Amino acid sequence: MASADLPAPPDEVIAALVTTKVERWWGSPETYRMTNWSADLRIGGGWNVSVETADQRLPASGKFLEIEMPRRIVQTRRYDWNHPALGRKETTVAYLLEPVGDGTRLTICHGGFAGFPDAAAEHADEWARVLGWLQRYLG
Template identity: 40%
Template sequence: MTSKSIQACSIADVAQGTILARVEIAAPPERVFRALTTDELTAWWGPAEMVRATAFTIDLHAGGAWRSEGVGADGKPFHVGGSVLELDPPRKLVQTWEPSWDAHGPPTTISYLLDAVGTGTRLTVRHTGFGARAASCESHAAGWERALGRLASHVAPQPELRFYLCRLLPSRATFMQDMTADERAVMQAHGGYWRGKLAEGRVIAFGPVADPAGVWGVGIVAVRDEAELRTFQSEDPAIKANIGLRYEALPMITAVY
């Protein structure tokens, strides 16, 4: 099973009873490690509508105990704890995992690996030891994706984004049918540009619209402000080539995605 979000992803190998989860965070390893190993954990472990951590303690040395307590969506208390197996701040933390909601089996093991990537951190979580408990492995994988996404948002909050509907209007109604070889090359570069922005999370969706009056392009983009929108448009190969294409953009009142 594979699941992804804008910030985090997780993969559960139920045959091996293993989970691999990863997220990249715009903060140095020292900052991320602190959020993992202090009572700051209660500020991001969740989401709150599903589970809320209320307390966290850890004896931060090999052999030390750790414990987290909280309340589930049903209002019932829970706890999870274990012991520290390995410690190499701020690069590595290995600990056992013994949750009150999954007591049918031996403790599992979590490894946090923090790698510096530029000025940020790539956090990799490896959760092993589920054995034949496939359902537990799958549910924990989904939980890790949510938790790591929340951790990334807590440690490095993202700026509020504004959404725009952008129309790329051609120079003539028959542009799609009779474009020249040079124009076709420009549009191929334009498609690559938008696919790159899609991978970055700046584009929600894009593509051509079959308007009877003439095909035109549409895309929904997420930017911080109008200045970033103008830069987004001006760097598009379709605009830089100066072949008569132009953008119209309308702000969205709200966006649900």
């Protein structure tokens, strides 16, 4: 679980998370970038993205399970390659958005790591970094 207060209204935060805007902010030259984002934003609709590193392009995908715009989106997530700590195990990510003053408190709950403690720890650290990128993009 990770949380941050963001300097934008919920509809802008949601757009940054589930549209091609993902490609503008998610990542850095030192780590990886998200590219080729596509989504069918409806319950049961799928999404796909490429995680692009300096020397690889790694696909990830999932389905939207719940959509309550602009308050909540729940989706599955799976790496379509053998992630070193998680393999191809499917997890679930919930984005919860709450208006706070002129901005939004975004809470991310990422579950489904039973039996994969190293992957859980890695993803917890990564969400903190991702929220930092999103704060800079929206700020």
